[in-house]
Amino acid sequence: MPSAAQNSAARNSAAHTIENLLPSAEERLEQMIADIQRLVEVETPSEDRAAVAAGAAETAALAADRLGTMPERVVVEGATHLRLRFGPDKPKVVLVNHQDTVWPIGTLxxxxxxxxxxxxRGPGVFDMLTGVVMSLHAAAILQAAGHDLTGLGILITGDEELGSQTSRELLLEETAEANAAFVMEGALDTSLKIARKGTSMYTVAAHGVAAHAGLEPEKGVNAGIALGLLLPQIEALGDSKLGTTVTPTVLAGGVTDNTVPDYATVEVDARATTVAEQDRVDREIRELTSPRQGARVEVVGGINRPPMERSAAEGLFAQAQQVAAELGIGEITGAEVGGASDGNFTAAAGVPTLDGLGATGGGAHAEHEHALVKNIAPRTALLAGLIAGNLD
Known part of the structure; x- marks a missing residue:
């Protein structure tokens, strides 16, 4: 058992660490901005496996430059991910990142x-390359201060924007023994994300019968009309009182302008705050039938990310508020949002999870994407404090 003197020394050391985090982050700000530019200038659209691999190589090199350790490259079904562990065992604290973006090659x-x-500004600067750089520098700040990083893991995946199809198992494996997962997605203000809706993704198809639109349209069954009649039914599966949204998005159908279409589709984005609501929507969307005689409905897809419920974040959020107060960086508030992240997976697996620790700014997936400079250093210091507090 540690002596009273040892406990006092540990408290003094922790206080000294907290005291120096913000100045250390501020000293690194220009280097962090240069590192963000370094990553932004390697375009990494999720669907382009070669581009993501090139981005992973650059990110790994940056990690080695800042931390003196080369991450492990993990390739799953052609998608490249990076895993960095300090120590031989599964980590107790995991920083969750992705370096793939929604922007096609040529955007730069x-x-x-x-x-x-x-x-x-630049493609991916907010979602979420600034968060990746903040992860590396937060760890580097602690490392430079002599803090033992044993038990820390940094995961940087390459397919989050596609639903983490190849990285989900890696994420759950890496966080299996963690007592904290810090997700480096951005935030619109200085709040942290303490709850997220779960997401489901569907393709609803209407099958009809093709016919010549001029000679004998009466012999066809128009899949476009069948699908159009379904759209209000699909939207009505939402429940605003419960925060459930079911939104038809991308529409497609038809082959030529003189043919009654025998096939039409709509992509559907569904979001819910509870597993029960996700299950209800999943069941009811599969029960849809067409009011158009002779048309058939097919539904593919399903639940992608479970909800990140508030209970998973409450303990870590309280810690964040305390660290922020000690740093003097202002009040930290919590936000419940509709967007999903890899934090949905870790929270559903029972791992304490706090999200939105990356850049502040806005415009994710939009032309006005940006990250605010003024909050990069304070939030990097906050992250470093949370890491230190959960490794001790």
Whole structure:
């Protein structure tokens, strides 16, 4: 059992660590911005496996530069992910990141990395390359201060924007023994995400009968009309009182302009705050039938991410508020949001999870994507404090 003197020394050491985190992060700010630019300028659209692999190589090199350790490269079904562990065992604290983006190759040519004084801009700068750099520098700050990083893991995946189809098992394996998962997604303000809706993704198809639109349209069954009649039914599966949304999005159908279409589809985005609501929507969308005589409905897809319920974040959120107060960086509030992340998976697996620790800014997946410079250092210091507090 530690002596009273040892306990006192540990408290003094922790206080000293907290005291120096913000100045250390501020000293690193220009280097962090240069590192963000380094990653932004390697375009990594999720669907392009070669591009994601190139981005992973650059990210791994950056990690080695900042931390002196090369991450392990993990390739699953052609998608490249990075895993960095400090120590031989499964980590107790995991920083959850992704370096794939929604932006196609060539975006950088018209939308290069830039800094206008207040904001950083460029494809993926907010979602979520700034968060990746913050992860590496938070660990580096502690390392430089002599903090033992044994038990820390940093995961940087390459298919989060596709639903983490190849990285989900890796994520759950890496966090299986963790007492904290910190998800480096961005936030619109200085709040942290303490709850997220679960997501489901479907393709609803209407099958009809093709016919010549001019000679004998009466012999066809128009799949486009059948699908159109289904759209209000699909939307009605939502429940605003419970926060459930079911949204038809991408529509497609038809082959030629003189043919009655025999096939039409709609992509459906469904989000819910509880597992029960996810299950209800899943059941009811599969029970849809067409009001158009002769048409048939097919539904493929299903539940992708379970909800991240508030209970998973409450303990870590209280810690974050305390660390923020000790750092003097202002009040930290909690937000419940509709968007999903890999935090949904870790929370559903019973791992304490706090999300939204990355950049502040906005415009994820949009032309005005940006990360605010003023909050990069304070939030990196906050992350470092949370890591230290959960490794001790």
């Amino acid at each position: 040519a018209r939308k290069p990395f830039s800094r206008d004084g207040e904001a950083l």
